[in-house]
Amino acid sequence: MINADTLPMHHINYGNRNACADSDPLLLDVVSRVQYPAMKEFLESVLHEPEIFQALTAPVMMSMSPTSITSTYPIQTLRRAGELAAYWCGCGGEERDVLFVATLVQGTQKLLGPVVLGASTVEDVMFTLVRSALHRLDDRAPRCSRLLRLSLGWGCEDDIDDFYVPRLQIAVRRALTQVSVVANMGTPARRGLQGDDKRSRHNCSRSSAVKNSESCQA
Numbered sequence: 001m002i003n004a005d006t007l008p009m010h011h012i013n014y015g016n017r018n019a020c021a022d023s024d025p026l027l028l029d030v031v032s033r034v035q036y037p038a039m040k041e042f043l044e045s046v047l048h049e050p051e052i053f054q055a056l057t058a059p060v061m062m063s064m065s066p067t068s069i070t071s072t073y074p075i076q077t078l079r080r081a082g083e084l085a086a087y088w089c090g091c092g093g094e095e096r097d098v099l100f101v102a103t104l105v106q107g108t109q110k111l112l113g114p115v116v117l118g119a120s121t122v123e124d125v126m127f128t129l130v131r132s133a134l135h136r137l138d139d140r141a142p143r144c145s146r147l148l149r150l151s152l153g154w155g156c157e158d159d160i161d162d163f164y165v166p167r168l169q170i171a172v173r174r175a176l177t178q179v180s181v182v183a184n185m186g187t188p189a190r191r192g193l194q195g196d197d198k199r200s201r202h203n204c205s206r207s208s209a210v211k212n213s214e215s216c217q218a
Contacts, residue, residue, distance in 0.1 A: 026057060026075045030104070033079070038141035039097045042148075045133035046105065052129055055111045077179050078107040085175035089168070098144055102151035103172050105130065110176070127154065 027047050034040040046052060056075040082100035089099050109126040116122050127134075137145040149155040151168040159165070 024053075024057060026073055027053070030075060030079050030082075033083070034097050034100060035093055036097050036141070036144065038137060039101055039144055041140070042133045042137045042144075043101050043104070045136070046130050049129045051112070052108055055108060074107070074111060078104050081107055081175040081179045084178055085171045088174065089171050094144060095147065095168070098147040098151060099168060099171055102148055102168070103175050105148075105152060106172050107176055123153075 031040060031044055031047065034043055047056070056078070057073055059071040059073055061069055061071050082103040085099040085103045086096035089095050091099075105126065109122050112125055113122040116125050134145065134148070137148070146155065146159065147168065150159060150165045151172055153169065155165070
């Protein structure tokens, strides 16, 4: 098992891009749609990861007609997917925030899939990128962290029921399918990533102790 704390980060070269995550209007728009401070902070931190920032803001050229070509950005597609997942969940504000963010993370994971190296899985790579932010979320908003892990399939098996958790996971998958996230995004990466062992993604010791009454508000 790989030690998550000592694993080196392997960066992807997406080409030159002058925009900064702090000022990119596409990313600022996405963050503004999250209500709860702890979830907003988590999302901001994740979007600042260079690999994620470049993957989400690399333009994808689309042909609208034989004489018209336009560009779109993966972050725009994922924002729409996140809004769909939040709308479909029929839950409270915390769950809507969690599903919005989970959809962004899951969609970004699909983007990174083609560039995973070695024995790592794309889930391992994604966890490597969000690990620090997720651990901070564990401390600031345990219920949000638990729901996010469960929505992404990173939760403890003891927390998975027959209705609530599957509904969260289905909302994320359905939203990404609805916007055809894989087909529209292409593959912007040119180099590979390696990630942590999958066992480090699950935080059962913390998440199983979290009660449903705990708030994501921090």
